[in-house]
Amino acid sequence: MDSQRVSHIAKKSQNISEWYTDVVVKSELADYGPVKGCMVIRPYGYALWEAIQKFMDARIKKRGVQNAYFPLFIPESFLHKEKEHVEGFSPQVAVVTYAGGEELKEKLVVRPTSETIMYEMYKQWVHSWRELPVLINQWNNVVRWEKRTYLFMRTSEFLWQEGHCAHATHKENLAMVMWALKMYQKTYRDLMAVYGIAGIKSESEKFAGAAKTFTYEIMMPDGKALQGCTSHDLGQNFAAAFNWTVLDQSGTHIHPWQNSWGFSTRSIGGLIMAHGDDSGLRLPPAMAPIQAVVVPIYKTENKDAVRAYAKKVASSLRGIRTYCDDTDTETAGFKFNKWELKGVPVRIEVGEKEMQAQAITCVRRDTGAKSNIALAHALLSLKAELKNMQSAMLEQHRKFTDEHTQSVDSYAEFKNIMKTSRGFIKAMWCEDRACEEKIKQETKATTRCLPLDAKQEKGNCIYCGKPAQHRWLFAQAY
Amino acid sequence: MDSQRVSHIAKKSQNISEWYTDVVVKSELADYGPVKGCMVIRPYGYALWEAIQKFMDARIKKRGVQNAYFPLFIPESFLHKEKEHVEGFSPQVAVVTYAGGEELKEKLVVRPTSETIMYEMYKQWVHSWRELPVLINQWNNVVRWEKRTYLFMRTSEFLWQEGHCAHATHKENLAMVMWALKMYQKTYRDLMAVYGIAGIKSESEKFAGAAKTFTYEIMMPDGKALQGCTSHDLGQNFAAAFNWTVLDQSGTHIHPWQNSWGFSTRSIGGLIMAHGDDSGLRLPPAMAPIQAVVVPIYKTENKDAVRAYAKKVASSLRGIRTYCDDTDTETAGFKFNKWELKGVPVRIEVGEKEMQAQAITCVRRDTGAKSNIALAHALLSLKAELKNMQSAMLEQHRKFTDEHTQSVDSYAEFKNIMKTSRGFIKAMWCEDRACEEKIKQETKATTRCLPLDAKQEKGNCIYCGKPAQHRWLFAQAY
Numbered sequence: 025m026d027s028q029r030v031s032h033i034a035k036k037s038q039n040i041s042e043w044y045t046d047v048v049v050k051s052e053l054a055d056y057g058p059v060k061g062c063m064v065i066r067p068y069g070y071a072l073w074e075a076i077q078k079f080m081d082a083r084i085k086k087r088g089v090q091n092a093y094f095p096l097f098i099p100e101s102f103l104h105k106e107k108e109h110v111e112g113f114s115p116q117v118a119v120v121t122y123a124g125g126e127e128l129k130e131k132l133v134v135r136p137t138s139e140t141i142m143y144e145m146y147k148q149w150v151h152s153w154r155e156l157p158v159l160i161n162q163w164n165n166v167v168r169w170e171k172r173t174y175l176f177m178r179t180s181e182f183l184w185q186e187g188h189c190a191h192a193t194h195k196e197n198l199a200m201v202m203w204a205l206k207m208y209q210k211t212y213r214d215l216m217a218v219y220g221i222a223g224i225k226s227e228s229e230k231f232a233g234a235a236k237t238f239t240y241e242i243m244m245p246d247g248k249a250l251q252g253c254t255s256h257d258l259g260q261n262f263a264a265a266f267n268w269t270v271l272d273q274s275g276t277h278i279h280p281w282q283n284s285w286g287f288s289t290r291s292i293g294g295l296i297m298a299h300g301d302d303s304g305l306r307l308p309p310a311m312a313p314i315q316a317v318v319v320p321i322y323k324t325e326n327k328d329a330v331r332a333y334a335k336k337v338a339s340s341l342r343g344i345r346t347y348c349d350d351t352d353t354e355t356a357g358f359k360f361n362k363w364e365l366k367g368v369p370v371r372i373e374v375g376e377k378e379m380q381a382q383a384i385t386c387v388r389r390d391t392g393a394k395s396n397i398a399l400a401h402a403l404l405s406l407k408a409e410l411k412n413m414q415s416a417m418l419e420q421h422r423k424f425t426d427e428h429t430q431s432v433d434s435y436a437e438f439k440n441i442m443k444t445s446r447g448f449i450k451a452m453w454c455e456d457r458a459c460e461e462k463i464k465q466e467t468k469a470t471t472r473c474l475p476l477d478a479k480q481e482k483g484n485c486i487y488c489g490k491p492a493q494h495r496w497l498f499a500q501a502y
Numbered sequence: 503m504d505s506q507r508v509s510h511i512a513k514k515s516q517n518i519s520e521w522y523t524d525v526v527v528k529s530e531l532a533d534y535g536p537v538k539g540c541m542v543i544r545p546y547g548y549a550l551w552e553a554i555q556k557f558m559d560a561r562i563k564k565r566g567v568q569n570a571y572f573p574l575f576i577p578e579s580f581l582h583k584e585k586e587h588v589e590g591f592s593p594q595v596a597v598v599t600y601a602g603g604e605e606l607k608e609k610l611v612v613r614p615t616s617e618t619i620m621y622e623m624y625k626q627w628v629h630s631w632r633e634l635p636v637l638i639n640q641w642n643n644v645v646r647w648e649k650r651t652y653l654f655m656r657t658s659e660f661l662w663q664e665g666h667c668a669h670a671t672h673k674e675n676l677a678m679v680m681w682a683l684k685m686y687q688k689t690y691r692d693l694m695a696v697y698g699i700a701g702i703k704s705e706s707e708k709f710a711g712a713a714k715t716f717t718y719e720i721m722m723p724d725g726k727a728l729q730g731c732t733s734h735d736l737g738q739n740f741a742a743a744f745n746w747t748v749l750d751q752s753g754t755h756i757h758p759w760q761n762s763w764g765f766s767t768r769s770i771g772g773l774i775m776a777h778g779d780d781s782g783l784r785l786p787p788a789m790a791p792i793q794a795v796v797v798p799i800y801k802t803e804n805k806d807a808v809r810a811y812a813k814k815v816a817s818s819l820r821g822i823r824t825y826c827d828d829t830d831t832e833t834a835g836f837k838f839n840k841w842e843l844k845g846v847p848v849r850i851e852v853g854e855k856e857m858q859a860q861a862i863t864c865v866r867r868d869t870g871a872k873s874n875i876a877l878a879h880a881l882l883s884l885k886a887e888l889k890n891m892q893s894a895m896l897e898q899h900r901k902f903t904d905e906h907t908q909s910v911d912s913y914a915e916f917k918n919i920m921k922t923s924r925g926f927i928k929a930m931w932c933e934d935r936a937c938e939e940k941i942k943q944e945t946k947a948t949t950r951c952l953p954l955d956a957k958q959e960k961g962n963c964i965y966c967g968k969p970a971q972h973r974w975l976f977a978q979a980y
Contacts, residue, residue: 067568124647169602
């Protein structure tokens with residue numbers, strides 16, 4: 025990282041999108057690729073994705089779901105088999121028209137998602153209830169064409185996992201849908217310290233081809249909501265479209281019930297947004313590639329001794345991902361800025377004073393709190409500090425979300441909030457698509473979800489005044 | 503797996519390619535996808551790839567190489583920057599010509615390999631020797647169009663890792679090239695129990711754009727050689743083509759030295775070929791997803807007791823990947839065949855006799871050797887057995903390779919071998935491309951490599967009779 029690049033990042037409060045791009049590029053999480061819409065995920069950013077993969081993959085396997093790999097290319101005709109599905113994805117696909125020096129007879133779509141190609145195979149493999157459930161996941165790349173890139177948040181190619189299961193009954197199917205949603209919620213909360221609201225999508229906002237879509241909606245600092253991931257109950261839609269039947273226990277041909285669920289690199293965009301500040305990234309300890317960085321502070325006369333002490337400190341912190349930044353070509357002050365920008369949870373300063381006292385000075389990235397600890401207690405103390413920091417960051421984001429969630433009963437108030445602070449709005453809605461469309465046109469707010477914990481109420485639609493049963497969560501979407 | 507599919511596989515000795523496809527499809531490692539040339543890697547096959555990833559990824563990281571992710575799409579013009587590179591890959595690429603509903607101004611190539619897109623970014627990121635070396639790897643999918651699919655061995659899309667490093671000196675660069683080659687050799691030998699010969703490629707067989715290519719060549723049962731992986735010293739070719747310079751310590755602009763190295767899902771094809779037999783797969787214990795399968799053998803009257811004992815046996819084998827196949831819908835004999843087909847290293851049979859004696863009967867997949875062991879000693883005994891089996895399988899393949907390697911001094915003898923048993927032939931060659939080409943035309947044998955341990959000799963080219971210095975390794979290539 026060269027010295028010019030560390031120094032200037034835009035202020036988060038002044039221009040959040042400029043700040044965001046500065047942070048992503050200058051902390052070396054990612055960069056723009058040569059093709060419009062495509063990003064390069066650099067090692068520091070990819071390490072975040074690996075942390076997510078490790079956390080989720082273990083849980084996916086424990087649930088009995090196995091990883092597999094299906095082809096990148098889907099025959100164009102496949103996409104057309106499920107009517108809503110093709111309408112949803114056609115405008116976004118990238119298409120291969122020639123290969124191996126010849127024009128192709130049938131054009132190939134670069135997968136925007138893999139329902140169609142996977143279910144064609146499921147149909148060939150599974151003919152009896154005995155072979156159900158099918159529990160398959162894949163970690164891969166997908167392409168949905170975008171004209172304007174927003175690193176991590178909106179890119180033509182992104183990485184994700186897509187789970188695709190098939191069950192003999194709707195009950196089992198729904199259990200898997202909810203399991204995936206809860207697993208995602210756990211990933212956001214326990215690993216990424218990102219709070220959000222789990223709920224069900226409206227008919228117009230659900231996935232193309234799904235019966236029901238569940239989501240985790242995350243409030244961003246600018247008052248807009250990010251759809252963090254989705255888990256879909258596909259019902260029997262795809263099985264019917266692909267004409268896939270299996271024999272059930274009574275010897276009847278039935279269409280299996282299917283679900284799909286996906287979590288992508290977009291989540292990293294949400295993490296950066298939710299936690300970053302004017303100095304750069306703030307990474308929650310559970311997923312930080314480097315949890316503690318040791319920076320030696322020395323003069324010519326004590327250089328060797330202090331650097332040796334710094335190394336000793338770093339190697340004593342077993343079980344904490346520690347990096348000793350003892351390069352001689354940057355000043356300590358420059359290093360402080362650099363590691364703040366990169367969001368390392370704890371900075372450990374060691375100089376003459378610390379060396380003499382066999383101690384360390386710790387600075388927390390989230391609060392800036394400084395403490396002096398004896399080296400003998402450093403490991404235990406730091407472990408506790410990191411654990412604290414993890415829950416404090418989640419709590420901070422939960423509090424932020426609560427403070428930016430308002431329950432309203434008049435459309436005037438609704439419009440006023442959308443003109444000013446935005447955030448989540450809880451409002452009664454009659455579930456008529458026309459009202460939803462009007463609200464979107466007039467305020468930019470869309471229904472984000474019906475929260476899982478929403479209670480049935482008696483009331484009237486905020487827009488049309490007709491009877492309504494639930495308070496839906498509205499916000500402007502990313 | 504339905505009962506019809508387990509029963510019939512072709513004989514390896516009679517029709518190896520039919521046998522191979524039968525084994526891959528019927529053991530559920532993989533299947534043909536709907537697009538020509540593209541395969542579906544099923545969970546059982548993907549677990550093998552995950553074992554390879556786990557083994558290699560830890561070593562890659564330990565060497566200081568970090569994972570990252572570069573875009574799938576490469577602007578067509580990029581491929582043209584390195585002359586040999588474009589000539590090598592152009593005939594094989596798949597091309598995206600429209601996306602997002604519009605025809606693209608510049609066509610996009612689906613990456614056949616990532617040199618060009620990665621080095622364009624390296625050039626933007628690195629300007630000084632201080633920022634060298636660049637040590638980056640990615641696990642991804644690449645596409646090289648094929649008309650005829652051969653599952654795992656030759657597919658239009660395949661999975662691999664590609665390491666791409668850049669160094670300030672040729673010496674460091676070469677050290678990384680050799681490190682990768684040795685790491686691959688270790689993966690083949692210690693994990694996959696596949697023997698092979700490491701060496702350097704001839705000028706005509708090297709990678710398009712490389713200065714030197716190193717390879718691991720594997721002898722297959724039909725006497726043909728499989729190129730198991732490659733590690734390339736790219737010299738300064740790509741840096742020059744991309745006009746990438748960095749300032750060295752003396753303030754001079756130099757082109758960095760680069761290398762790339764790749765290992766793909768093709769290796770799984772080699773594994774299947776090398777070890778399989780007429781009953782199906784034989785998986786080396788170190789990479790087998792299931793190392794031991796417990797099959798209870800019971801009648802109606804002792805069914806519950808024997809099945810409970812089988813479960814007890816399975817759960818006692820801590821540290822061994824064990825599966826208890828106690829489904830009631832298949833006979834024990836059917837299960838034996840099924841797990842043999844799937845290549846599980848050890849089958850554990852438990853029936854009334856074993857239950858009474860608190861013992862197990864073990865059958866080794868590689869030798870068929872049967873032994874009876876007291877349950878109290880089962881864990882230690884099985885661990886030793888699996889370790890034995892791992893080295894026995896490597897030794898078996900090493901012996902096979904040795905027996906199919908002949909050193910010849912006359913071209914008549916060379917031709918005769920190629921007409922009959924094939925295998926590796928060690929023969930003096932003058933290193934003139936014309937002779938290599940003639941030998942290929944007349945015998946189908948190509949130079950596979952100059953083995954790393956080849957000694958300088960005085961002799962004459964087997965083809966033209968001119969002076970030659972080394973015995974090269976020839977074989978017909980897959």
